[in-house]
Amino acid sequence: MRCAVRPLSPGSHVLNRTTMPIRExxxxxxxxxxxxxxxxxxxxxxxxxxxxxxxxxxxxRGRPAMRSDRVAQRIGGMISDGFVQLRTLSQPLPGLMHKGIFLGIVFLFVGTVLATLDWDITRLLFDVRFLQGVIYVTYKLVLDIAGLLLLLGVAVAAYRRYVARPKRLVNALSSTYTRDDAYALAVLATIAVTGFMIEGLRLAVVQPWWAVWSPIGNLVAHAFVSLGEQTNRTLHLSIWMFHMLIVFGAIAAIPYTKFVHIFTSPVNIxxxxxxxxxxxxxxxxxxxAETFGAGKIEDWTWKRLLDFDACTRCGRCQDACPAYATNKPLSPxxxxxxxxxxxxxxxxxTGKKDAALRSMHGEVITADELWDCTTCAACVQACPVYIDQMGAIIExxxxxxxSEGDVSRNLNMAMTGMEQNGNPYGLSRNQRADWAQGLGVKTMAEAGGNVDILYWVGCAAAYDDRNKRVARAFVKILQAANVNFAILGTEETCTGDSARRAGNEYLFQMLAQENIATLNGYGVKRIVTACPHCFHTIRDEYPQFGGNYxxxxxxxxIAELLAQGRLSLSKPLDSGSVTYHDPCYLGRHNNVYQPSRQIIRRATGRAAIEMARNHAHSFCCGAGGARNWMEENRGTRINxxxxxxxxxxxxxTLAVACPFCMGMLTDGLKAKAAEG
Ligand code: SF4
Ligand code: SF4
Structure with missing residues (x-):
């Protein structure tokens, strides 16, 4: 190997260029x-x-939870989000900052392991040193870069935490964790700086010709070389001892400090x-069941307890939360x-009873925080370590x-309507199919179940005037495309979506079982619905009770029918330019983003104009999580x-693909228009 050699000082004893580089x-x-x-x-x-x-x-000590299935997929996630950190990198500045720190630590750790193997294993057992020659100088270069990455990452983290101070880094226990946060950055910076000093002081004394392969260490060496060999040796030994104390102290303290996320994050992922x-x-x-949901700490499963312990306090979930963005008490x-x-x-x-222990409900978490959640899943999607904040809120x-019957009056009325009339509006079951009068739509009973697809209408399209027009328009589309379909008519009942999100699992299961019995009775295989909440509930939750469709x-x-040529559009829709709102239960919950956009393009001849928050980063309309049936009297309005x-x-034009988004955003636009 050849490289340019620059002696540190005139007359310094640079090792002969023919000397083989080797780890000292x-x-x-x-x-x-x-x-x-x-x-x-x-x-x-x-x-x-x-x-x-x-x-x-x-x-x-938490209750049981099954999380040992699909092991290959779990390991894949650990690699993509634990090691490669794709979710973390979705936000460039904090992502790269964390990646720099992570890679710095990983490479320095691997470097230490290799050095131990080289010195204590292969040398002692086989009289072989593999850290020499090209391997050694490459090793030195990589470790120098790793140390630099670590330092840069720590510098950016310190800038964010102490200078930029984004709101999301502030949480309810910030004052408790102030020292922990500062400790983590200080320890990492100290390890990196003392590491470079140890290397630089050694290079200043030994001055090997391969010092250039440790560019940062070499710079440090230039700064110290004039102090002379004895001083540099003394400094080297002192700093080495300090460095080792800090490193081993930090390792021992991992379970008690912020560094515990080195373990909890991949485990939680x-x-x-x-x-x-x-x-x-x-x-x-x-x-x-004798208890329902989580009323005290003992009610959580072990996975939820791990969730609580795995939080890195990055604040990404808080940044994404519509309730928090509109100044409500909730922050995930x-x-x-x-x-x-x-x-x-x-x-x-603690293992000890504490009479002064606060109660989980009311004193630690308030009811307002819990009821503010729209179950939009923005928090779940944002969390780099896959914590399920939304699931904890529902529990x-x-x-x-x-257990407490602590439900607002309006929500209670909606649930009573679901229970007694099969719809949250509390209207008669007998009126459920009135919207279809004059359209020639068959019910499943009339069709004898002999159809290609069942149109699941949903309560909003069955009872709400604005959404009845959507149902009628959709029927005309199906008829124009000669789709062999039918509806359940008065046999359809609410899916129970709102009941489940509101925590009324009993009512949900009752409604789900009733619907599944009806659907299975007709041998239904394929279902279409205009409501993302019905879509999600039937598709993702009914399989839990034997409803697989x-x-x-x-x-x-509609996109499928257009693509098959079964539907054609004679002239572009005269709607002007269109923007599209992604419903949470279609997009984030079920990953369906493109069909609506394809239809808008086909219908108008132009692509939809995207709002600032779109696709997976769409902002909730405020209706999900049974919020449609509650007053919004905290903070500003999400819609x-x-x-x-x-x-x-x-x-x-604002296009929507959900009956509840339709109501919420219509009201929102009216309010904005009234403001002028
Ligand atoms: S689900 Fe949505 S509203 Fe609920 S806490 Fe998460 S981000 Fe906030
Ligand atoms: S729950 Fe997840 S996203 Fe939220 S602060 Fe904790 S680690 Fe970050």
Whole structure:
């Protein structure tokens, strides 16, 4: 190998260029310090393992949860989101910052492992040193870059935390974690800086010709070389000892500091929910259940306890939350952070009863926070470590609704309507198919179940005047395309979506079982619906109770009919420019984004104008999570926030693909128009 050699100072004893580069392990380190290094290393790893075991033991005190299926998919997620960190990188500045720190630590750790293998294993067992020659100089270069990445990452993190201070880095327990956050950055910076100093001081004394392969260390060496060999040796030994103390101290402290996420993050990603985010866990044997949902810490499953402990306090979920964005009490970050902090005060962690322990409901998490959630899943999707904030909120709602009966009057009326009349409007079951009068639509009973597809109408299209027009228009489309379809008519009943999101699992299961019995009785295989909430509930949740169907949103079927040439458009729709709002239960919950956009393009001859928040980053209309049936009397209105964004596009028409988005955004646009 040839490289340019630049002596550090005139007359310095640069090793002969023919000398083979080799790692000078424990250079300048006395034997006693070498042994102390091994001893401290062993001790720190034992403390680390003990601390992690203590933490794991607390999680395992939670109730059972099944998360050991689809192992290959789980490992794949650990690689893509744990190691490659795709979700973290979806936001460039914090993503690259974290990636720099992560890669720096990983490469420095691997470098230390290789050095140990080289010195303590291959040298002792086989008299072989593999860290020499080209391998060694490459190793040095890579470790220098790793140290630099670590330092840069820490500098950006410190800038964000202490200078830019984005709101999302503030949470309910920020004051508790101030020292922990500062400690993490200080330790990493100290390790990187002292590492470079150790290397630079050694290079300043030894001055090997391959020093250029350690560019940062070489720079440090230039700064110190004039101090002379003896001073540099003394400095080197002192800083080396300090460095090792910091490193081993940090390793031992991992389970008790922010660094614990090095372990909790990949573990939580491995055990993540692999089902659609809104497919809630059913309460099995609900008739015999004595408690419902999460009323106290002991009610959570081990996976939820792990969720609470795995939060890195990055605030991404808070940034994405429509409730938080409209100044409501709810922040998904606070829900998780507060439950995480609370966990360690409860007997589950301390092993002792504490009479002064706050209650989880009311004192730690308020009912307002729980009821503000629209179940839009923006938080779940944003979380880099796959914490299920929304699922935790629903579990607590289950307790409020089923154990405490703590439900607002309007929501209670909607649920009574579902229970007694099969719809949240409380209107007669007999009127359910009135919207279809004069259209010649057959019911399944009339068709004898002999159809290609069932049109699931849903309560909104059956009872709400504006949405009845959507149902009638959709029927005309189906008829124009000669689709062999039918409806259930008065045999259809509410899917129970709102009941489930409101925590009324009992009512949901009752409605679901009734519908599944009807659908299975007709041998239904394929269903189309215009409502993303019905779409999600039947497609993602009815399989939990034996209802397995192919379910399409009407935008998917219309796009399919257009593509097959079964529908044709004679002239472009005179709608002016169009912007499109992605419904949460179609987009984020079920990953359906394109059909509506394809239809808009075909119908208008132009692509939809995108709002600033679109596709997976769409902003909720405010109706989901049974919020459609509740007053919105905290903060500002979510629908107006979204309407303002639609207006800002300058589009003449706002297209929606959900009956509840239709109502919410119509109201939002009217309110904005009234404001002028
Ligand atoms: S589901 Fe939506 S509204 Fe609920 S906490 Fe998450 S981001 Fe906020
Ligand atoms: S729950 Fe997830 S997204 Fe929210 S602060 Fe914690 S780690 Fe970040």
């Amino acid at each position: 392990t424990f250079w300048n380190i006395p034997r006693w310090a070498e042994y102390a290094n091994y001893l401290l290393g062993l001790l720190s790893f034992l403390i680390l393992i003990y601390g992690l075991w203590r933490r794991t033991r607390v999680w395992l 491995f055990f993540r929910n692999l089902n659609p985010p809104g497919a809630l866990e059913p309460i099995r044997n609900i008739e015999e 970050q606070n829900i998780i952070v507060k439950l995480g902090g609370y966990l360690w005060q409860t007997p589950l962690a 607590m709602r289950r307790y409020l609704t089923m 192919e379910v399409l949103h009407h935008s998917q079927l 107006q926030n979204r309407a303002a964004e639609a207006i800002a596009t300058g589009a003449a």
